[in-house]
Amino acid sequence: MAAAMSYVHADVENLKATELRLGLPGVEESDKMPSPPSTPRAGTKRALAGEHREVEPKAAPPAAKAQVVGWPPVRSYRKSCFQQASSKTKEAAPAPVVVKQEEAAVAAAPPAAAAAGGSLYVKVSMDGAPYLRKIDLKMYKGYRELREALEAMFLGFSGDAGSVNPSDFAVTYEDKDGDLMLVGDVPFGMFMSTCKRMRIMKGSEARGLGSSKE
Amino acid sequence: PAASLSTPSSPDALPAAAASPRAPPARASRRVASPGPATARAAPMGRGGARDGAAAAPPWHSLPDEVLEHAFSFLPAAADRGAAAAVCHGWLGAERRSRRRLAVANCYAAAPRDAVDRFPSVRAAEVKGKPHFADFGLVPPAWGAEAAPWVAAAADGWPLLEELSFKRMVVTDECLEMIASSFRNFQVLRLVSCEGFSTAGLAAITEGCRNLRELDLQENYIEDCSSHWLSYFPESFTSLETLNFSCLEGEVNFAVLERLVSRCRNLKTLKLNNAIPLDKVASLLRKAPQLVELGTGKFSAEYHSDLFAKLEAAFAGCKSLRRLSGAWDAVPDYLPAFYCVCEGLTSLNLSYATVRGPELIKFISRCKNLQQLWVMDLIEDHGLAVVAGSCSKLQELRVFPSDPFGAGQVLLTERGLVDVSASCPMLESVLYFCGQMTNEALITIAKNRPNFTCFRLCILEPRTPDYVTRESLDAGFSAIVESCKGLRRLSVSGLLTDLVFKSIGANGNCLEMLSIAFAGNSDLGLHYILSGCKTLKKLEIRDCPFGNKPLLANAAKLETMRSLWMSSCSLTLGACRQLAEKMPRLTVEIMNDPGRTCPVESLPDDSPVETLYVYRTIAGPRSDTPDYVQIV
Numbered sequence A: 001m002a003a004a005m006s007y008v009h010a011d012v013e014n015l016k017a018t019e020l021r022l023g024l025p026g027v028e029e030s031d032k033m034p035s036p037p038s039t040p041r042a043g044t045k046r047a048l049a050g051e052h053r054e055v056e057p058k059a060a061p062p063a064a065k066a067q068v069v070g071w072p073p074v075r076s077y078r079k080s081c082f083q084q085a086s087s088k089t090k091e092a093a094p095a096p097v098v099v100k101q102e103e104a105a106v107a108a109a110p111p112a113a114a115a116a117g118g119s120l121y122v123k124v125s126m127d128g129a130p131y132l133r134k135i136d137l138k139m140y141k142g143y144r145e146l147r148e149a150l151e152a153m154f155l156g157f158s159g160d161a162g163s164v165n166p167s168d169f170a171v172t173y174e175d176k177d178g179d180l181m182l183v184g185d186v187p188f189g190m191f192m193s194t195c196k197r198m199r200i201m202k203g204s205e206a207r208g209l210g211s212s213k214e
Numbered sequence B: 001p002a003a004s005l006s007t008p009s010s011p012d013a014l015p016a017a018a019a020s021p022r023a024p025p026a027r028a029s030r031r032v033a034s035p036g037p038a039t040a041r042a043a044p045m046g047r048g049g050a051r052d053g054a055a056a057a058p059p060w061h062s063l064p065d066e067v068l069e070h071a072f073s074f075l076p077a078a079a080d081r082g083a084a085a086a087v088c089h090g091w092l093g094a095e096r097r098s099r100r101r102l103a104v105a106n107c108y109a110a111a112p113r114d115a116v117d118r119f120p121s122v123r124a125a126e127v128k129g130k131p132h133f134a135d136f137g138l139v140p141p142a143w144g145a146e147a148a149p150w151v152a153a154a155a156d157g158w159p160l161l162e163e164l165s166f167k168r169m170v171v172t173d174e175c176l177e178m179i180a181s182s183f184r185n186f187q188v189l190r191l192v193s194c195e196g197f198s199t200a201g202l203a204a205i206t207e208g209c210r211n212l213r214e215l216d217l218q219e220n221y222i223e224d225c226s227s228h229w230l231s232y233f234p235e236s237f238t239s240l241e242t243l244n245f246s247c248l249e250g251e252v253n254f255a256v257l258e259r260l261v262s263r264c265r266n267l268k269t270l271k272l273n274n275a276i277p278l279d280k281v282a283s284l285l286r287k288a289p290q291l292v293e294l295g296t297g298k299f300s301a302e303y304h305s306d307l308f309a310k311l312e313a314a315f316a317g318c319k320s321l322r323r324l325s326g327a328w329d330a331v332p333d334y335l336p337a338f339y340c341v342c343e344g345l346t347s348l349n350l351s352y353a354t355v356r357g358p359e360l361i362k363f364i365s366r367c368k369n370l371q372q373l374w375v376m377d378l379i380e381d382h383g384l385a386v387v388a389g390s391c392s393k394l395q396e397l398r399v400f401p402s403d404p405f406g407a408g409q410v411l412l413t414e415r416g417l418v419d420v421s422a423s424c425p426m427l428e429s430v431l432y433f434c435g436q437m438t439n440e441a442l443i444t445i446a447k448n449r450p451n452f453t454c455f456r457l458c459i460l461e462p463r464t465p466d467y468v469t470r471e472s473l474d475a476g477f478s479a480i481v482e483s484c485k486g487l488r489r490l491s492v493s494g495l496l497t498d499l500v501f502k503s504i505g506a507n508g509n510c511l512e513m514l515s516i517a518f519a520g521n522s523d524l525g526l527h528y529i530l531s532g533c534k535t536l537k538k539l540e541i542r543d544c545p546f547g548n549k550p551l552l553a554n555a556a557k558l559e560t561m562r563s564l565w566m567s568s569c570s571l572t573l574g575a576c577r578q579l580a581e582k583m584p585r586l587t588v589e590i591m592n593d594p595g596r597t598c599p600v601e602s603l604p605d606d607s608p609v610e611t612l613y614v615y616r617t618i619a620g621p622r623s624d625t626p627d628y629v630q631i632v
Helices: A002-018 A076-091 A096-108 A143-158 A188-194 B013-019 B065-072 B078-085 B089-098 B112-118 B132-136 B148-157 B173-182 B199-208 B254-263 B278-287 B305-316 B332-342 B358-365 B377-390 B414-423 B439-448 B474-483 B498-507 B523-531 B548-553 B573-582
Strands: A121-126 A133-136 A169-175 A180-182 A195-202 B101-104 B124-128 B163-167 B188-192 B195-198 B214-218 B221-223 B242-244 B269-271 B293-296 B323-326 B347-349 B372-376 B396-400 B429-434 B454-459 B489-491 B513-517 B538-542 B563-572 B586-591 B608-616 B629-631
Touching: A121 A143, A133 A143, A143 A188, A143 A195, A188 A195, B065 B089, B078 B089, B078 B101, B112 B148, B124 B148, B132 B538, B132 B563, B148 B163, B148 B173, B173 B195, B173 B199, B195 B199, B199 B214, B199 B221, B254 B278, B269 B323, B278 B293, B278 B305, B305 B332, B332 B358, B358 B377, B372 B377, B377 B396, B377 B414, B396 B414, B414 B429, B414 B439, B439 B474, B474 B498, B498 B523, B523 B538, B523 B548, B548 B563, B548 B573, B563 B573, B573 B586, B573 B608
Parallel strands: A121 A195, B101 B124, B124 B163, B163 B188, B188 B214, B195 B221, B214 B242, B242 B269, B269 B293, B293 B323, B323 B347, B347 B372, B372 B396, B396 B429, B429 B454, B454 B489, B489 B513, B513 B538, B538 B563
Antiparallel strands: A121 A133, A169 A180, A169 A195, B563 B608, B586 B608, B586 B629
């Protein structure tokens, strides 16, 4: 159980590290939202009646809560299958027909509801690449993970992995107003709910715009 | 439902029964054994006309074994056979020598050799290992539950074994090799939620089991060694009826699979894995139109009208298809290709399907004869309303969470379950994950469906109250147990006090399995359960404020149960020691944090116990515990 505890803590730390917010570094934002009333700390040994509940620091919405080990009671096999199914679909050849489904859903439902459900697929294009990819934004907890995934996916098109220079690229996205925005300015949750498609720009277009997010 | 070896018919209980015959259980003979010579009273069992003839019908207590064994063959349920065996030594002998099917619900309840010696004619055996909460990651690796001792004992004592089934156990490639080489008439291998083997082990099975009828791999973790296990089926092999490799991650040689399917004309169940693309599914179906159960492989593909036509035509040929499942990372555009089979479907498992929206609902609404439906909560309330209206024969519903750790977006509410319970009169088994619940809804559901046998409700956020009244859900769950007199399995969730357990203890007269998490407020809660629930077999509890007192006060109850799991409660070591001392036929296992190294003997009585797992056994303490498990 100690191992589980440390995993959860690391999780929350990563979240804070990638979270972008206003204010000076080192200053904790005060809670604007009450933390969920009954989320126990992972690995809590005793669920006493008057337990002291720590108020979790506000994480970027949608909140990846401190997860209780083994809760909800979903079989480990099912969990890993679901994630695998999402990742396999990411790596498969793009399926344009899925977009129809998504766009229909987006058109029909209010923007908040568009993020509801198990996945949030957006197309990703890269200048010079022969075909597009699709990724599920919900698979990533923050910008760093997203960027790592994109680099892994598109590295092949840049020749040698060794010659890739991050500042040669800018990752941009088209938001719901149709504007081209630089990825990384807004909190990850907000990005997730406004991003319609992504575009990785290379070369001269990118320089000047792109800055290292790490 | 099958009794393990440690039911009242265990060897310990038996001498007592034979020595002082009490009234035998109702299911056995109604006539009390009278050890005297045959009298006219014994004769009425026979025909009229033999009133005075003791010679006409031998006294039932000295019937020859073959007759007894024949009579017992009409008692398929293990509980009935166990009851028959408890009547007297004669019946015990006849029953155990003729038992064909053995289910060992806890692999540590008896030693494998003892089981094999006791029941020498077994043809089909099922063994279960790890506790249920291992499914949710609460049991660290290398806990135990190795299949090897069972395979070894079976290889020795059951050479005619035909069927073997393992659930939640560690099965190695060596086990599989031994199975393949030890039983000349081996026909059925079923592995559920197991681990420890690879495709190399599967190759041993496919190569060695010449009479194999069923190879059923459900949700196992199988290491992919890229050995072409399917290719090891000889070309002359045609007896396959069930092939399920849906949990396999690697590729299989499609040409080999196709040839296999073509020549096995009795193939009824085929469940493919994610590596088989959609167009290949179509060609397989054309070769096996007699299929009754199909698990599709990969389902996503770009829409092509000719692939659609191919699929549609293939499905149109499958007139016997009744059960459908699959990895449906799905493309709604292809769903209409399945419309022709909808009418005949009795079972639909879309629980891995991320498909949603009107296409999904349209599809399900055409399945008018559905008895079993497993879906994701992507179906939402309005989808379930359609199910309620269309699937009047529904018996079992399971709704899984699509995003268990997500933002808590509520896709599915209590409304969906209320609708289904209102309109599906045969609904008796429910597993439902949702974000919110009210007492009113539960009370309505209880009133609608007193015929529930299994009710498992999981409100995703622990300790969630009734979202309208903000009260606990005691009233709702109490209504369920009061109304559903035949309830055998119950899982509770949400905000619950001790009062709900009072109700469960008092009303759960058929309850066999109870799962509790984040509930109750004092020892009383556990006491109500253990002192009530007369037929309770499995109790699993996590994160509840239950302590030592009710455990010790109800120690004797634990021997009438198969097992008890308590994790993250308020137990201390001293109580576990007392329990172990008081009840020698229980094994009391403690699980420490893997980091802790000091032996449990050195710890004081008031040390907290993180996880307790107690089970009855006639085999004594097990010897294969990892270092984080200690037997008190």
